[in-house]
Amino acid sequence: MKGSRLPVAAGLLCVAGIIAGLAGQAQALGLVAVALLLVLCLLALSAGGLLSARTGTALVAFALAFGALVLLAGRLHRPSEPLRTLAGFPPGTAMLVLGIAPLGLTLGIIYGLAFKSEVLPLRRQREFLSRHGRN
């Protein structure tokens, strides 16, 4: 964690979120929220220096897809036109219900796949026990 720039990035994103909110830029706020989540996930996984390129790429891809869906939801929403539906929903709403909601489960899948190698490897358990254990 020492020397990592991720906490700084998280702090900057929080400031950016406040600015976007005060400026009334809703989609910018949404993208900041997505970026903040990405940084928090990277922060959690990289704490022991075990974050692999594969997991990092998967997390970035998750965040990019998430951000794209947020933007797409706004672009596809055309209230002045007659309704066209996508799987029963207006296209913009479909991006939320059928895109963002199930996409969120990707994070659980990434966590499960990276669990043994990056979240809780044996070496890190020993380090943790030696640092925080009473004996």
Next chain:
Amino acid sequence: MPTADSGLIIACVAAYLGICAGIGVWAMRRTNSAADFFLAGKSLGPSVVVMASISSVMSGFGFVGGPGLVYESGSSSLWMAFVCSFSLPTAYLLTGKRLRLLAEVRPILTLPEAVAARYGGVAPPLAMSLAIFLGVIGYLGTQVLAIGTVLQAVLGIDLLTALGIGLGVLAFYSVAGGIVAGVYTDLFQGVLMLGAAVAVLAVCLQVGGGLEAISHTLWDMDPEFIGPWGSRGEMAAMSWMLLFGVGAAGQPHFITKLMMLKDIRRLQWSALATGASYLVLATLWMGIGLAMRTVVARGEHPELANPDLAAPTFLLHYAPELLAGLVFAGLLAAIMSTADSFLNLGAAAIVRDIPMALLGRPLRRELYWSRVVTGLLLLLSAALRALHGKPDRPAGNVRVGNVRRCDRPQRVHRAELETSNGPGVRRIDRHQHRAQLLARDGGPERPQPATSGAGGRRRGVTGLHRGLRARLAIDAASETRAGHRRADGRLAIGEVGESPRIDGPAPRGRHQPRA
């Protein structure tokens, strides 16, 4: 609150209360120490932890306030419901492993103790204990009242008796069985609600005539309502996404459950299971709100005086009795499980965390005092709620939503849509209609040029106050108007400001409400 007059619904709720009491007796025998009382002896399997987690996160707000928000403002609140599919796994990522490992190597039973173990010193655990205690008192009061309100509706009794019954059962199993009773009632509730959520969604689609028909009706009513941001607009939707996306990892009643896992390796797929389970429950949130708004927009049901009535009204009028009974039991369980989790956290703060921070040791006879304090907290929160008065939401823990609601144009005016569905549905000048309606009812509101967007949000305190007063007038007016329809099925209030006419029975829609 509508009242259930069905024996089956009452039987379901009574059976649920009986099962809770039974679990309390069983858990009491398994609770022999403070570790059992606060952390279930760190002996739970992953399925129990997952179900207990989603049950405590999905409180009465999720089952009552959530559908109410969708009924009132469309897709806006879906941004807080659906983001939980990744915010709950994020909580596992951020805190799950660390908390469980700390609980493994130290005699840690509570979050402030974990903070003390990680960061040391007196100030961090003390500050966290005080924060949890204050939060518990505030949150518990709302849950206490919600228990009374739901039981009042189901059993048709007065609020005081309902509170007595509900709090009696809650006090019994939380005092006797501690968190052991809490997590096993959560498990029961979680399984019940997962099944019920799927069934309720099917009923919602059936009542609305399918997703396509629901979307068309709501689009004709107001495209923003069913659009991706909902009626509250883009900024509210994104703010909720940020708040609930990041904030879920900080819910003490959720992350405490992660310390109860027997085997840390079982965390591996628990994150995915938690996110997926919550997503299934969130369909209930969306389905009921959209279906209820659809039948109101079509004129098949009177406008609701309070959006929070969306879920109980839908269940009582449109769902099969057994399903309604199960969901009502689940609703009560959701409120009680959250209340139980908070009682446990509050008792831990007083008996263990604050003395540990100040004296370096917990109170003597810890288990005894934990039970006493749990009971006292319940009484204190009920007393504070009684002094504070009745809130406007039975389970409303989203105060932002309450404030904003007062500042929004009211949806009740959609009730004057000319026909029940299809091409006859027309958009209306809601501001003009609102002004005329209020003028008729003696309301103080003048026409507002733009109530959505930044302009509408800048009205400040005066606007809020005006909105609140306007709402009261509108609720009264809508209740009067909504029940009167023409014999041909059209609402008799097709013209703005026209007096209601009582000249025909309610229309028979595709799904006539149950008598």
